[in-house]
Amino acid sequence: MxxxxxxxxxxxxxxxxxxxxxxxxxxxxxxxxxxxxxxxxxxxxxxxxxxxxxxxxxxxxxxxxxxxxxxxxxxxxxxxxxxxxxxxxxxxxxxxxxxxxxxxxxxxxxxxxxxxxxxxxxxxxxxxxxxCDPDDDLPMSIFHLAERENTLQKLSDESAEFMWYRSLLMVLRLMAKYGNSKTEMIAECRAKYHDNELEKKKIDDFEQNYCPKRAFWWYTCDNFVYRLLNKALRTQDIEILFKFRFFINDLHNQIEQLYHQYLDTHASIINHHHLRVYRGQLLSLTELNVLKLSVNELISMNSFLSTTLNQELAKIFAGTNDQSNEPSSLQSVLFIIDIYNMSKETTPFAMLKNHSWCLDEEDEVLFTISAIFKVESVEQHENRWHVHLKLSEVQNKLSQKLS
Structure with missing residues (x-):
């Protein structure tokens, strides 16, 4: 290395x-x-x-x-x-x-x-x-709604990448039970942190004590799991993602389980239920311009997406604008995400209160990997950009297109 x-x-x-x-x-x-x-x-x-x-x-x-x-x-x-x-x-x-x-x-x-x-x-x-190198940036793919009836062969490069990455993640989850996936993941982590005694102890703990119900804890805690997985998702490193396939599957399943519990708890009002969550982030001017050009299009988050119910906390994470007009200059962005029409067929998300390493401090809401949103608007409010997203209902239709 x-x-x-x-x-x-x-x-x-x-x-x-x-x-x-x-x-x-x-x-x-x-x-x-x-x-x-x-x-x-x-x-x-x-x-x-x-x-x-x-x-x-x-x-x-x-x-x-x-x-x-x-x-x-x-x-x-x-x-x-x-x-x-x-x-x-x-x-x-x-x-x-x-x-x-x-x-x-x-x-x-x-x-x-x-x-x-x-x-x-x-x-x-x-x-x-x-x-710092970003551990928590926003890898995403764009799907042009005008192409939704096209065959895969006729999609634009952007829409094809969107569909390809979703299919890759589906295959990884299906392959989670094959081979020695946990052993492969641990071997990769040991190789990456071979000279870091603190992380080596955490890897030993993971090997000896990990169980699927602890997936939230391991993902939200500062450790090798979060850093290596997020970097692999951000860079679309297929080799690393394949080695992490069992953990990706466990985390998705735990999110889905909590989501179904949430639906059951709110069954009497779910058809009229509206949930709003937030995410604050510094994005490059280039990334912001991509979002501006994607209004009324679909975006897929190519990672597990962490959001919060606490708008003030999200504003802190949004930081402040860089005054430069360089493409790499950082812009303060507040994502405002609305969720309507929840059902067991739509993208699952989980309220992590009492389930994450941080317990209830952050009011975190975690969306499963590759969640799809429609970009409703991108508007500037004083020194911060507001990006309004709506959780899309086309998730299953796109999955059927891939099958």
Whole structure:
């Protein structure tokens, strides 16, 4: 494995928060929960500066560290860790801006002084995205509705890719029970993380204790499963996806099971039931333009799609716009997804409250792989783009076209 590949897998982002009042206020507890979502649980909190410095210097040397520090500790701690190459950014989070301004000076790594949590969370979200390879971007395919009566041979390249990828995922799920798929997946994970002791322990745990009912926990926790699977889905790496086929199938089946339970629970009102979920994301200008050109078309999410019932949390994940007009510049996007006409034949999704690693902190709603949506509109609202999607009802018709 090349050095570049090793770094992509091992140099993850973590947030370290040093403050003597972290556990003492409700507001700090809420902030802590939101920070954990930004980095999928990779949050370390300290109320002792010596312990914090020791942990940063010994345990986090292979991570990208984003440090939040209070007025009380910042003046003494920052000089001791500032020059460490893996310190990406430092945030002064305090109740008195004038005091912070009296001892801070303009430095490249000091990202700002913050009195309120919302600006802090937005800044950290932007900074994490800017220095990291995206683990959570939005791989998608476009299907042109005007071609829905065409044979597969007459589809455009975009629509053909849409259908091809759906058929690939269907075949992978059908093949899940053949061969030693779990053994193949574990061998691949061990090869990728052969020099990472922490992940090797997690792989051992997975091998010994995994069961299908724990699929949600393993997917929502920060570990090798989430990172390798999402990267394979994002890059359409067929070899890796084939090795992960049993886990993809287990996760789909668990989503489907929770979805059917949801339908049964709401049976009396399901025909009139409307659900709205959100997803906040920074997209490149190129990706945003693709969505603009896809209004009234279908898009298929080529991964498991994580959304939330909490609009404010989604807005934090949406970050803020890059002012550049370069194609790669990042745009703040809020996906607003409406779900109507639910039935056991439509795309399944699962409410993960009490089922995920994060328990009920995120109000996460997870759509199964390759869910299809119709793009209703793409509109700019102040400094954020709103992309309105509707869960499509053509899922089964397209599946029949493939069979």
């Amino acid at each position: 090349s050095i570049e590949n090793i770094n992509n897998l091992t140099q993850e982002s973590v947030i370290v928060w040093l403050d003597s009042t972290i556990e003492k206020t409700k507001d700090n507890q809420d902030t802590k929960a939101l920070l954990r979502q930004l980095v999928r649980g990779r949050l370390f909190t300290f109320d002792d500066p010596n312990q914090c410095i020791e942990h940063i210097k010994t345990e986090l040397i292979r991570k990208r560290v984003f440090l939040i520090v209070s007025n009380a500790f910042g003046q003494n701690v920052i000089p001791l860790i500032y020059e460490l190459p893996y310190i990406q950014a430092i945030y002064i989070y305090c109740g008195n801006r004038k005091v912070a301004e009296s001892w801070t000076k303009p430095e490249f790594k000091i990202s700002g002084i913050f009195i309120k949590k919302q600006p802090l969370l937005h800044q950290i979200c932007n900074d994490v995205v800017n220095v």
